[in-house]
Amino acid sequence: MKWRAYPQDVLPLWVAEMDVPQAEPVVRALTDALRRGDTGYPAGTAYAEALARFAADRWGWDGLAVGRTAIVPDVMLGAVEMLKLVTGRGDAVVVNCPVYPPFYQFVRNMDRRVEEAPLDADGRLDPAALAAAFARATAGGRSAAYLLCSPHNPTGTLHTAAELAAVAALAREHGVRVVVDEIHAPVVAGGATFVPYLSVPGGEDGLSLLSASKAWNLPGLKAAVAVAGPDSAADLARLPEEVSHGPSHLGIIAHTAALDHARDWLDAVLAGLDANRRSLAALLAEHLPGVRHRPGEATYLAWLDCRALGLGDEPADAFLERGRVALNAGTSFGTGGAGHVRLNLATSPEVLAEAVRRMAKAVE
């Protein structure tokens, strides 16, 4: 999608796809499956088992119980299914704006309303804003859910264990159920560690969505896993069986191979992303000093505050029209998005440098 949606003279740094050659173990697993004629429906728990191994090795978390998992078509459709388990039509879903635009689109498309709890000025979870949103969401005794993005897209904020525990306590206090999108979990900066929501005190009744899709660049090979904690296992058990028909069998093979056998590849990608994060900061300081940017500790997305450039609410328009660089439009991320753009830095250093130079030209 990234390189097909715009004319050829446009550099695309928008949708969350990475410009990387695929990991050999993934290529091999897929090729072997095709050679075997193994192209039927998905079955079994191999994906969840690989995730449990990865979670134990990378995050020191032994709490991913394969018996409390389900395969789902992808992370967003999995989130929709989890929200259906804990809310009804017309109920509210709380989100931390600015946030990944499909959080609005998918929630509204399932006849729930979105209640915004803005991140604070540092791009972190704001307990006061969340408490107010939880109170609005549950007014009149309604059920409500909180769709937490961890790590956060677009700011790259990596939530701490203390922040997540505070959020869990608040949600319990208000009777709000937490569904957490942890798709970016493996993509952290050097020295940083992701904390699974279900591992924090109070998170036991959460429902999490995990996938190898972002970290190994597999979004075209659809699959994800829904994970319940000990206190939400009964909810996940109500998931209709037909949801498990949605993921692709080849997707599951690819994701499983990635988690088990392409960890060196991931480490090389993470090192490249660290270098790109540093180089983006330097490029912006040199060519676009008016842009404010706080490098995130996770994801390969950068959230750029362009309000000082005088490009109006949607600077992505000028960067595209005058600079021939495609970025994500800030207003699509909800309240707090005006005057911002999201840049995908998972590309070559050359493309990244050329993109920033072109963006600078667009404001000359």
Ligand SMILES: Cc1ncc(COP(=O)(O)O)c(C=O)c1O
């Ligand atoms: C936070 C977040 N959730 C979900 C998705 C989409 O995942 P999927 O394709 O598995 O639905 C993305 C893609 O960029 C994302 O950033």
